[in-house]
Amino acid sequence: MQKITQDKLLEKAVSLLSNGTVSAVLGWSKGEFSYDVTPKMFKTEDDLKENFIWNDFCGVNFSKYLVSKTDRFEGKILVFLKPCDTYSFNQLLTEHRFDREKVYAIGVPCEGMVDVSKLKAKTGEGISEIKEDGENLKVTKIYEDNQVAVPFKDVLLERCINCKSKKHVAYDELMGDEGEVIDSNRFDEVAKLEALTPDERFAFWQNELSRCIRCNACRDACPACTCEKCVFDNPASGVENKAPANSFEEKMFHIIRAYHVAGRCTDCGECSRVCPQNIPLHLLNRKFIKDINEFYGEYQAGAEVGSRAPLVDYTTEDLEPGEVFDRRDTDA
Amino acid sequence: MQRVGVFVCWCGSNIAGTVDVQAVSDALKNEPGVVFSTNYQYMCSQAGQDMIIDAVKEHNLTGIVVCSCSPRMHEATFRKTAAAAGINPYMVEIANIREQCSWVHKDIPTGTEKAIILGKAAVAKVNLNTPLTPGESPVTKRALVIGGGIAGIQTALDIADAGFPVDIVETKPTIGGKMAQLDKTFPTLDCAACILTPKMVDVAQNEKIRIFSYSEVSEIKGFVGNFDVTIKKNARYVKEDICTGCGACVEKCPMKKVPNEFNLGMDNRSAIYIPFAQAVPKVATIDPNSCNMLKNGKCGLCAKICAAGAIDYTQKDEYVNEKYGAIVVATGFNPISMDKFDEFAYNQSKDVITSLEFERLTNAAGPTAGHLERPSDGKSPKTIVFVQCVGSRCDSCAQKGKEYCSKICCMYTAKHAMLVRDKYPDTEVYVFYIDVRTPGKNFDEFYRRAVEEYGVKYVKGMVGKVTPQGDKLKVQASDLIDNKQLHIDADLVVLAAAIEPDKSARPLATMLTASMDTNDFFTEAHPKLRPVESPTAGVFLSGACQGPKDIPETVSQAGAAASKVIGLLAKDKLTGNPCVAHSNELMCNGCSSCERVCPYGAITYEDKEFRMPDRTTKIRRVALVNPAVCQGCGACTVACPSGAMDLNGFASNQIMAEVDAICK
Numbered sequence: 001m002q003k004i005t006q007d008k009l010l011e012k013a014v015s016l017l018s019n020g021t022v023s024a025v026l027g028w029s030k031g032e033f034s035y036d037v038t039p040k041m042f043k044t045e046d047d048l049k050e051n052f053i054w055n056d057f058c059g060v061n062f063s064k065y066l067v068s069k070t071d072r073f074e075g076k077i078l079v080f081l082k083p084c085d086t087y088s089f090n091q092l093l094t095e096h097r098f099d100r101e102k103v104y105a106i107g108v109p110c111e112g113m114v115d116v117s118k119l120k121a122k123t124g125e126g127i128s129e130i131k132e133d134g135e136n137l138k139v140t141k142i143y144e145d146n147q148v149a150v151p152f153k154d155v156l157l158e159r160c161i162n163c164k165s166k167k168h169v170a171y172d173e174l175m176g177d178e179g180e181v182i183d184s185n186r187f188d189e190v191a192k193l194e195a196l197t198p199d200e201r202f203a204f205w206q207n208e209l210s211r212c213i214r215c216n217a218c219r220d221a222c223p224a225c226t227c228e229k230c231v232f233d234n235p236a237s238g239v240e241n242k243a244p245a246n247s248f249e250e251k252m253f254h255i256i257r258a259y260h261v262a263g264r265c266t267d268c269g270e271c272s273r274v275c276p277q278n279i280p281l282h283l284l285n286r287k288f289i290k291d292i293n294e295f296y297g298e299y300q301a302g303a304e305v306g307s308r309a310p311l312v313d314y315t316t317e318d319l320e321p322g323e324v325f326d327r328r329d330t331d332a
Numbered sequence: 333m334q335r336v337g338v339f340v341c342w343c344g345s346n347i348a349g350t351v352d353v354q355a356v357s358d359a360l361k362n363e364p365g366v367v368f369s370t371n372y373q374y375m376c377s378q379a380g381q382d383m384i385i386d387a388v389k390e391h392n393l394t395g396i397v398v399c400s401c402s403p404r405m406h407e408a409t410f411r412k413t414a415a416a417a418g419i420n421p422y423m424v425e426i427a428n429i430r431e432q433c434s435w436v437h438k439d440i441p442t443g444t445e446k447a448i449i450l451g452k453a454a455v456a457k458v459n460l461n462t463p464l465t466p467g468e469s470p471v472t473k474r475a476l477v478i479g480g481g482i483a484g485i486q487t488a489l490d491i492a493d494a495g496f497p498v499d500i501v502e503t504k505p506t507i508g509g510k511m512a513q514l515d516k517t518f519p520t521l522d523c524a525a526c527i528l529t530p531k532m533v534d535v536a537q538n539e540k541i542r543i544f545s546y547s548e549v550s551e552i553k554g555f556v557g558n559f560d561v562t563i564k565k566n567a568r569y570v571k572e573d574i575c576t577g578c579g580a581c582v583e584k585c586p587m588k589k590v591p592n593e594f595n596l597g598m599d600n601r602s603a604i605y606i607p608f609a610q611a612v613p614k615v616a617t618i619d620p621n622s623c624n625m626l627k628n629g630k631c632g633l634c635a636k637i638c639a640a641g642a643i644d645y646t647q648k649d650e651y652v653n654e655k656y657g658a659i660v661v662a663t664g665f666n667p668i669s670m671d672k673f674d675e676f677a678y679n680q681s682k683d684v685i686t687s688l689e690f691e692r693l694t695n696a697a698g699p700t701a702g703h704l705e706r707p708s709d710g711k712s713p714k715t716i717v718f719v720q721c722v723g724s725r726c727d728s729c730a731q732k733g734k735e736y737c738s739k740i741c742c743m744y745t746a747k748h749a750m751l752v753r754d755k756y757p758d759t760e761v762y763v764f765y766i767d768v769r770t771p772g773k774n775f776d777e778f779y780r781r782a783v784e785e786y787g788v789k790y791v792k793g794m795v796g797k798v799t800p801q802g803d804k805l806k807v808q809a810s811d812l813i814d815n816k817q818l819h820i821d822a823d824l825v826v827l828a829a830a831i832e833p834d835k836s837a838r839p840l841a842t843m844l845t846a847s848m849d850t851n852d853f854f855t856e857a858h859p860k861l862r863p864v865e866s867p868t869a870g871v872f873l874s875g876a877c878q879g880p881k882d883i884p885e886t887v888s889q890a891g892a893a894a895s896k897v898i899g900l901l902a903k904d905k906l907t908g909n910p911c912v913a914h915s916n917e918l919m920c921n922g923c924s925s926c927e928r929v930c931p932y933g934a935i936t937y938e939d940k941e942f943r944m945p946d947r948t949t950k951i952r953r954v955a956l957v958n959p960a961v962c963q964g965c966g967a968c969t970v971a972c973p974s975g976a977m978d979l980n981g982f983a984s985n986q987i988m989a990e991v992d993a994i995c996k
Contacts, residue, residue, distance in 0.1 A: 072950060095923035096937075096953050227974035228952075229919045237975050238988050260973045312925040312971045318842075 001111050001132060001152050004176045006054040009080065012106065012175065013052060014045050016078050022104050023075030026065055028058040034130045035116045039065060041077075054080075056132070059113040059157060061270050063088035064223040070102040077103055082110040083179060084159065086170045087266035087302030088223035093170075094305050095264070097226050107171035109179060112152075112160035117278060119155045123148045159269025159282065162186035169303055186267065187290045189283055209250045211277040214243045218254075218271040218281050224261035231256070258284040263292060263311035266302040334395040334423075334459050337368040337387045338451065341375035341400035343430055348373075350434040350443035356399060359448045363455040367391050376406050381413045388417035395423045395458040399451045401430040404858075420463030422910065422981055427454035449994055456993035460986045464910035469960045471557040472657040473901045476501065478549055478840065479662035481509020482883060483875025483890045485531050487660050490894030492540035496901045499654065500535070501544045501563055503836065506611035508532055509664055513594065513688065515695040515702075517883055518747045519778035525610065525697070532612040545613055548836070550651070552659070552843040553933055555961055556870025557906045559656040567647040569618035569626065570604070575642035577614030581634035582606060590622045592699075595692045598707060599699035604634050604643075608697060616642075658870050658897040659844065661854055662890070663837045665876040667829035668723045672732035676719065676827055681800040682707040684825045687718075687741065690748055704756060706824055709803065713759065713823035716752060717807050718745045719795045720765040723830035734830045734851060739880035741828035742769045746782040748826065753786040762789045762820060764809055772882070791818065798825050831880055845931055845963065846871050854878050864893040872896050911981035912962035913969060915955040918942075919976035922953030926968035926977050934961035935968060 013025045029040035029051045037057045042048045062079050066089070069077055081089055086107065093100055114137070120127070129140040136149040164186055166179025193201055219225045219232065231237040232253065244250040267289055271281040292299050296310035338360040342348035353371040361369040368391045372380050375398055387393060396419070398410050403426040411421035429447040437443035475491050477484045480502030488498045500507060511517075512532075514524035535541050544563050551562040585602035592601040594608055603622040606614060616634075624631040625645055635643035667688050670678035678684045683706050685693070696702035706713050720741055726733030742765070749761045768790065770776040782788045793810040800806075807820040833852045841848045846866040847855040854873050857865040864873055874893040875886040900906075915926070917940060927935040935955050942950050955977070957968075969977045969984060978984055 072948060095921065095925075097921065097923070226921065227919070228921050228976075229974055231975050234919070234975065236985070238985055264973075308928055312928045314929045314931050314967070 001056060001135070002054065003109055003111060004054075006052070008175065009054045009106075009108065010048060010052050013042070013048055013078060013080075016104065017042070017048065018045060021076065022078040024069075024073070025052075025078040026062050026069060027052050027078075027080055028054060028060060033127065035114070035119065035127060041069060054108075056112075056114045056137070056152065057116070057130075058082075059270075059273050061085045061088055061221075061223055061268050063092055063268075064221070064226060066098045066103055067092065067226045070098045073102065075102075079103055079105050080108050081105055081168065081171065082108055082113075083165050083168050084110070084163070084266070084268050086168045087165070087300070088268050089170050089302070090305045091264060091266050091302035092223060092226065094302070094307060095226075104173075105171045107168035107174040107178075109166065109176040110160075112156045112163065114152070114155050115157040115273070118157075119150060122150050122155065157269065157273055158280070159267075159273065164267060164300075170305070187286060189280075190286045190290050193283065193287070205251065206247065208279050209254055210247060211279055212244065212250050212254065213277060214241075214250075214253065215276060217274040217276065219257060221270040221274040222257075222261065223266070223268060223270065224264045225257070231260070254279075254281065254284060258288060261285060262288040263299075263309035264301055265289065266300070334365045334461070335367045335391060335393050336363075336365040336395040336397060336455055336458055337384070337391060337393040338363075338366055338370070338397045338399065338455065339375050339380070339384055339387075340369070340371035340429075340447075340451070341380070341398065342371065342373045343375075343401060343434075344373065347400070347430050347434040347447075350437050350440055351429055351447045352440055352444040353447075355444050356429070356447045356451055360397070360399075360451045360455060363452055365395070365459045366397075366455055368393065375400050376409055381409070381416075384410070384413050385417040388414075388419060393417075394419060395425070395461060397425050397427060397451065397454045397458055399427040399429045399447060399454070402426075402428045402432070420465075422464040423458065423461050425454040425458040425461065427451045452996075453990040453993040456989040457986045460983070460989055461981075464980055466910040467908040467959055468905045469555075469557055469908055471901060471903055471906055472559070472655045473497070474499070474654070474656050475658045475660060475897050475901060476549075476559070476561055476654070476656040477660045477662055477874070479509070479664055479834075479875070479877070480504070480507030480535075480543065480545070481662060481664045481875065482511040482528060482531075483664065483877075483886045484509070484660070484662035485528075485535055486887050486890035487662060487872075487874045487894045487897070488541050489531065489534055489538065490891050491660075491897050491901075492538050494894075494898040494901075495540070496898065497540045497542070499542045499544060499563075499656075501547050501549055503546070503548050504607065505546045505568065505605075505615070505617040506607045506613070507535060507543060507545060508608075508610075508612065510688075511883060512608065512610075513596075513691060513695075515691045515698075516747060516751060518743045519772070519774045521747070521751075529610040532610065536612045543613060544652070545615075546617060549840065549843065553961075554655075555932070555963065557657045557900070557903075558960065559659055559870065561654055561656055561659070563652045563654065565650040565652060567620070567649050568615070569620070569623070569643065569645055569647045570616045571642045571644055571647075572613060572615050574640050575615040575638075576640055577606060577611075577616065578639070579606060579616075580637050580639070581616055581643065584633050584637045586631065586633060587622055587624055590619060595699045596686075596689045598689060598692060618643075618645075658872060658900050660872045660874050660893050660897060661837075661840065661844070661846070661866070661877050662874040662893075663834045663840060663877045665831040665880065666834055668734065668832050670722070670827065670829060673722060673827070675797050676722065676795065676825065677798040677800055677805070678827060681798075681805060681825075683713075683800075683805055683823065684798060684827065686827050686829045687744055687748065688829070690826045691744075694748075694751060704752065711803075711823070712756065715760045715820065715822045716749075716762070716824045716826065717795065717798075717805075717809075717820055717822040718749060718761070718763040718826045718828065720745055720763065720768075720828045721794075721830075722827040724828075725766060726830075734832065736830075736851060736880070737769065738828075738830045739769070740831070740882045743772070743775055743778070743882065745826075745828050746770075746779045746788070749788040750778075750782040750786045753782075753788060760789070762791055762807075762822075764791050764793055764795050766792075766794065772884070793818075795825075798822075831876065833877055837877055844868055844871050864889055864896055870900065908960060909964055910959075911964040911979065912959045913957045913964065913966070913977055913979050914959075915957060915972075916976045916978070917954040919974045920952075920954040920972075921974055921976070922955065923973065925971040925973065926955055929967040929971045931965065931967065932961050932963055934958045934963075 025042040126142040131138045139148045165181045265285040340357045357369045357371040427450040474497045547565045550564040554560040587603035591597040620626045692698040723733035724738040793812040795809040797808045804821045809818045846868040872893040874890045
């Protein structure tokens with residue numbers, strides 16, 4: 001149910017590519033199935049016209065792609081960014097991960113994206129076509145006379161239900177109307193976990209993480225994970241492994257990753273979106289964000305370029321560890 | 333594979349009392365890489381060190397583990413031993429089985445078990461150690477003294493005397509500090525000004541010394557031998573080099589109702605002022621908060637009257653950049669605020685004063701020209717009560733005052749009491765005390781004279797309450813020896829307020845990365861053996877910033893700090909610490925996390941060209957550590973997401989090996 005149409009985006013992309021403003025367009029492309037959208041670098045108008053799409057399944061956050069796509073690329077790249085994507089965009093600029101000059105960013109309003117697993121849970125397998133129909137998605141399946149109407153609101157991604165911002169924090173050009181930062185309930189689930197006993201919480205994560213198949217999709221999609229050499233690929237790091245040999249290693253991968261992105265995670269939700277095992281990985285990162293907010297004051301990574309995250313910012317006003325220790329009683 | 337030798341020290345019975353040293357050396361014999369393991373009574377003795385040297389030669393050792401005291405004690409010793417034996421000093425690891433083991437455990441089985449684990453961790457680490465070579469850095473032959481009280485003055489004079497240039501930075505318009513405010517000094521009763529002002533003049537006249545008065549240190553970068561300091565010279569609206577200190581402006585200034593801080597607010601000064609007659613530099617200063625010209629542009633009288641034309645209302649704060657080889661902290665002390673001590677009615681009655689205010693009241697240059705008069709009505713007090721330990725030696729539960737002894741109060745109170753009885757023999761003087769502490773040369777004799785010769789009434793006990801009533805102060809106190817309540821109608825009550833470090837000390841410590849204790853006194857590198865050095869190399873401590881001190885002690889420490897500075901500045905080159913961070917540029921993302929957590933500003937970035945597998949080149953931003961500035965704190969290694977940052981001598985894999993050895 002996107003307010004801005006695919007035609008408008010396509011028209012814009014074609015005009016910028018044809019007038020030479022940009023040399024390539026980073027956009028969403030048709031995949032194997034109607035719900036299967038893949039990122040693509042479009043370099044010709046024909047390719048754009050044939051394959052470019054914009055619909056309720058364009059969840060991919062392109063920010064991370066700019067790191068590799070701008071590398072040694074001649075000319076500018078047009079990128080479409082949803083509001084949540086712009087936070088990752090800024091965070092990567094803060095970390096000097098790509099050259100801003102090489103990018104032409106267009107802000108696109110977003111009404112939320114569909115969680116394909118949720119949709120399939122409602123319709124079952126065999127989807128051949130999905131059409132927007134008012135507040136519903138009209139799903140046609142390969143089986144005869146099998147049409148299901150699913151309310152759009154019921155199949156949103158978790159990150160869209162708890163959307164934190166409809167506002168674009170970075171762009172060269174904005175299409176459609178600008179939104180607002182939203183006072184979401186995204187920390188409610190974290191608070192529920194905090195209320196559990198340590199044993200219950202351990203059991204919860206044990207159960208969730210036991211499903212992990214170490215496909216690395218979360219890391220590969222995460223815009224905070226752009227290291228030249230990831231510790232999990234580096235034999236010298238001491239934590240490299242390709243598959244969890246036991247339940248301890250299952251957890252270590254995710255805990256190490258959560259620590260690595262702590263303070264840099266913008267809560268874009270890509271990790272949970274791409275997880276084929278539906279592990280709520282965003283909860284680990286949100287716990288860190290919630291703690292940072294509570295200990296050091298509200299901080300949203302990527303809200304602006306160059307902001308200094310509390311965990312990696314030394315100032316002469318920093319509290320001594322003893323003072324933090326003393327403060328724990330008053331906070332509790 | 334290393335060939336590791338393990339040497340377990342008994343430290344007499346310090347370790348051997350609670351650790352079975354034989355069991356430790358036997359157990360470590362079987363650790364990977366260990367080819368030799370023994371124990372000895374005193375490993376740090378010449379015989380012990382010779383044992384290490386012999387073992388290195390006999391067993392071709394490449395690494396050494398000494399299970400002994402804290403590395404702070406003898407790591408340097410054993411590194412030298414290793415060098416003497418011909419192996420790299422950084423191939424030595426210390427397992428602290430004394431402070432962290434034998435001293436904290438009571439029974440031999442637990443102590444022994446833990447000692448073995450600590451030893452295993454050290455062996456695991458030394459197996460991954462690599463030889464390190466320290467770099468060298470030049471020494472800037474100039475010292476900075478922060479604080480211009482007697483401590484700073486003495487330190488500066490001594491350093492200058494050895495031929496090195498010194499700068500003093502003082503926040504007040506004049507040097508002199510607290511001593512300039514005192515009347516007489518114990519135990520000889522010579523006048524403070526008479527012995528201090530000649531030293532202040534010496535400072536002013538010494539060609540090697542520059543005074544930055546009315547200034548503060550705003551930024552410190554760099555490291556021992558190479559500090560880069562920014563000094564902020566606050567605008568005093570008077571050209572320092574032109575002002576002759578004639579005082580005409582002070583006389584003519586119409587704004588005369590500014591509380592005089594030099595007399596602790598007991599009289600007033602003008603908006604343009606010279607703190608006191610012997611001020612150094614003797615230059616006027618305009619207080620911008622009181623001057624009408626600066627506030628609303630209406631006046632300008634001082635500029636008209638100044639024959640030298642020294643007044644400059646447009647003056648701005650000025651920043652001076654200077655390099656120093658050594659920094660001496662001499663920020664001194666202040667009496668604590670009496671706000672939390674309502675029982676003594678300090679805020680209710682003008683006749684309840686602190687001892688420092690009493691000094692000004694009896695000082696010939698003070699607000700009463702030395703006549704002892706009550707601040708409220710100017711009458712001569714006939715009964716004076718001195719209360720000692722106000723805010724000193726307080727219970728931590730009381731949530732007010734300090735737990736420590738302020739050290740100087742017993743003596744100055746005896747001095748005050750004695751002087752009152754000497755000049756005004758008809759005055760009754762009481763001193764209430766918890767204990768009288770007089771450990772110093774001629775100190776106890778001095779106190780006994782106050783009691784025995786001058787008839788000061790010393791009462792063991794504390795004053796519970798002071799109530800102003802009419803023109804009297806009702807003092808309610810206990811006499812613990814006679815076990816009775818005392819009620820005294822006093823005319824003046826003098827509180828020996830505890831002293832605390834100056835408020836500027838804490839931010840300064842942060843800039844210097846020098847450590848402090850919970851009371852904000854600077855910590856010395858070793859309480860007994862290195863009392864005038866901060867643990868931060870190149871930073872030295874002089875006077876009360878390190879702990880409460882009287883003048884004789886302050887001057888001794890000031891001289892000691894100066895001699896340490898001279899020792900440092902006399903060197904042409906310093907050997908650095910090789911345990912610094914370094915970045916693996918192949919893994920570095922250039923994300924700036926390390927730069928942002930570095931307290932020393934040791935990390936910069938460069939755009940570097942890399943050759944890629946496909947034969948193209950790529951320019952990437954990578955971190956660079958300046959090994960001379962890096963202090964090896966390791967903050968960057970933790971902040972680095974990719975693990976590109978690592979610390980020589982404390983590499984992540986070495987630390988993990990230790991953890992693994994402990995957890996196995």
